[in-house]
Amino acid sequence: KYREIMPNADKSDVKKKIATLRSNYQREVKRLQTSKLKEPALYYYDAISFLCKNDREYDSQDRVPDLNEMEDVSMEADNIESTKIINENESDTDCTILTAEKKFIIEFISLYRTLPALWDLNNESYYDRKIKNKYYEVMRTKYREIMPNANILDVKKKIATLRSNYQRELKRLRTSKLDEPTLYYFDAMNFLRNNNSECDDQDPIEDVNETEAALVDDSSDEINDSEDDSVSFVHQTDILLYTDEDTQDPIEKKFILELIELYRTLPALWKKKDKQYHDRELKRKQYEILLTKYREMYPNAEEKDVRSKINSLRTNYYTELKRVGTNGSSNRYYFDALSFLRTNRTLEKVQKVTMERKRNTIKFTPPKSKLNAAQCVILADMYKGFPSLWDETDIAFRFNNRRQETLDALHEEFNNRCGQNLTQNELRKEIARLRKICSHEKKQRLLCKQENIIYKPTCVYYEHLAFLEVNVVPFICPICEKIELSLDKHKIHLASHDGSAPFKCPICERGFQASTNFTVHLRRHVQDYTYSCEICNKQLPTTTDLKAHMRCHTGEKPFICEICGKSYRNSSQFSTHMHCHDDKPQFKCDHCDKAFYKKIVREEHIKCVHQKVRDKICPICNKAFKSTKHLRQHKEIHAAEKKYVCRICGKRFAQYAGLSGHVKSHGTTLTELTTKNTDMP
Known part of the structure; x- marks a missing residue:
């Protein structure tokens, strides 16, 4: 039956699934018994209620160690109690069923050990996201040997499960008289023993419920509500994993909001500047007030339960605040209710920690240069004097041949001025290096602007490179703040906001949707043609124009009208002719009732008939004509x-x-x- 949705499932997978369903049902039964809730939140509660009479037998059911407990449990409930029920710490008898899977887990842990960037805080690459993502890809490849459809998130969950079980076993050995661990992979994970104090800083998904429990255990006398704890958690948590505070039960939602409102009226519990913040006796009394409220929903709750709940709410709030930013909004129902916590210095520390982490992730090492700092400044200043190499508003910027000519001039001038003997390829590399430095500084400046931090350039001669910012990545949309890594894509995106053409001619203001068409149009303006006819040496801007021109010499007319049989050399003439058969001229004169099939004919009509302009002058006899056609006919006389x-x-x-x-x-x-x-x- 299970293979209808899981084709590769075996018996152990079925046992895991059944154990998960049973444990979730038992938790729901316990929740309904200890609270005033009447309706279960588990959608299959009624379907599995036949187990209600089987409570005593439930505890003696055979369990299969859940090698993937977090993958199943995270779909339906939190994983703490499930970890206790379906634990990997089972007896040797039960584990013999999964000898092959045990072997795989040991291999999986061994591979994890060979990638210290994933677990060793002292490793240089620990904070390098790119390297860590590559290593997670390696782990995923291994994990897919038993989970073919696994993704990186599944790998992180699995690692978090293994680490949690190891830490619990380590703690149990320390607090008990047992000498031998019962966890079969305990020895394989002993490399984490020296990393124990920093284990919570690991990158895989943190178990939020487990974090809450740790906070409660560490503060039996007094929960530390200082801002440093919240900042520390925000610094540690890279991927947000919400807990049961995201309930969909309207009664429970209302209760949580009332609990938060009561918490707000007790500033000694959360406001560090409050005079009574360090008064432990008063804070215990105020927690008793919260406990009284908490028992309205959970009659059997103790003080540690309400402390855990408050700490969990605070933790999730600061994590969400880090994710959405200081001016962002959240869809978490109690996010706004906890906004009074923003008055703490915690917010400033969250921003500082976030900013430092972001700045640290932008690691940049400029390419090696053959030039010293003074020569780099000279090159930057000279480069600025050749705008066709970097300024997209310069017409020649889009012409490869013009840019090459400009680069030749810059190459010769720079070598003469600095006494260097750089090749043109070396000069290109030096220019690329300057552009990379400018791009890095631009990223840093934008990051500081987002975080309201004063920007300080790291490059000593950045003021000589600042002019390049308009032409180097990243390009940020001022409307929606989308980032593009290409100038043309950035212009296309900007045009999408108002529906305009992304590329506009600076001479005639005509708009284009494609940069290639825009470049050809500019070439026509400046008559910078790169193709020529081998017969008559006529210059043409594109290969398409050259092919059409060659038909003048060959007499080829491939475009034939099926109605009258006339043929034409190019498609534009053929299209204009087809409109004649429709008898629907498209271009109407604004001054009279005449209409024309060609736009250029209409313009000549307006100029000659209505404006009576004679601007076509014969260079030989200086006689003026109304149109180019008449001037051409006149020149035949000379x-x-x-x-x-x-x-x-x-x-x-x-x-x-x-x-x-x-x-x-x-x-x-x-x-x-x-x-x-x-x-x-």
């Missing part, structure tokens, strides 16, 4: 060779109109003459 030839008498004419009039003297027309020549074999 041509040294008359290109229009009569096919009957061979006479030549400068313009088409002259040839057309001459042919009529032969008693025919150009159209008839062309048709006859076409029909000849």
Whole structure:
């Protein structure tokens, strides 16, 4: 049955699952008996209630050591009591069933031992997230030998379980007369013995309930409510794991809020500046007041229970505060009710600890340089004088050929000025190094800005690099604070907020959605073409334009109209022609009722007819014309060779109109003459 949802399950998995269901049911029964709650929160409570009459037999049921107890229990309830019931500290008789699994656990622990960055606080890589994540990937690969679908979170849970069991066994050996441990992997984990005092600082998911218990045990006389404890916990906890304070029961929610409100009225328990904060006798009396309230829901509760509950609420509050920040909001129902704790110095310490941890995670070692600090300053100042290499608002910035020319000039000038003999590749590396330094300083500055801390550059000559901040990562959106690692992606994201085009031409203000189209457009403006025709040497901006131009020489017209049979060299002419068949001109004149199929024709119409502008000047005779077409026809008069030839008498004419009039003297027309020549074999 279990394999319907867990295809790879075996008998031990089934036994684990049944044991989990049974233990959760027993806890729910106990909770209902010791509180005033009437409705169970466990969804399968009624289905498993047949065990109610079997209470005595329950304690004698066979248990299978749960090698993955946290994976199952975390889905349905906290894991403390389940750990006690389904423990890995079982007798040798029960453990023989899982000899192979025991062997795997020992191998798993041995692998963990070889990765000290995961457990040794004195290791240099302990606070390096990237290295730790790589090591967790190694652990996950091993763990998938028995749990094929396991993820890194499952690995962290498993490690936390093994560590918790080891610590409990170690404590039991110290407080009892037993000499031999019963935990079969106790010796394998002895490498943690010297790390015992710092065991709570480990990176795997911390057991919040276990932390609460430890806090209670360590403060039987007086719970230490100082801010340092809260800060310490926030510093330790990297992944938030909520406890039973996140209940969905409305009655219990209301009770917790009332308990917090009562706690707020007793400042000697939480406000360090209160005069009576260090008065232990008064604080005990105030805990008795809280206990009276707590017994309304839990009649059999003791003082240590209410202390544990308050400490748990405080711990979760500070953890959540660290996660959302000082100005953030939380969906935890009692988060706002505990906001009075923000008045403590704890908040400042939380921010300081968080800031220090963030700053420490940004470890940066600049690449080695062949230049000294003074030469780096000179290079930075010279680099600033060539904006086409770094300023995206400069038109030449998007042209590879222009940037290469600029780099050649910078290379020669820098070597001459500093007396260096750097190759161009070495100069590129030096520039890349300066950009990396600037990027690192930008990250640090933004981090300090978020935490309201004064920014102090770590690079001695950073003021000479500050101009590069506009062109180095990270790029942060001022609206939603999203971070992009590419300038073009950043511009596209900014445009998504207002629906504008991300790339706008600084000359004509035309917008583009793609940076490649924008670059081609800029090339047309400055006539910086990188392709040329091999026949006529005409310069063209793209390979597409070059292919279209070559059809002028080959006479190829691949775009054919299926309606009239006309053919065209390029798709734009063909598309314009197809609109003629629809008889729906798209471009209408703003001054008259005329409409045109081409935008450029409409613009010429407005200029020539309505504005009467003659801005096309002949460079030879200075005669002015309304359009480029008329100027081109006029220039044919000044041509040294008359290109229009009569096919009957061979006479030549400068313009088409002259040839057309001459042919009529032969008693025919150009159209008839062309048709006859076409029909000849």
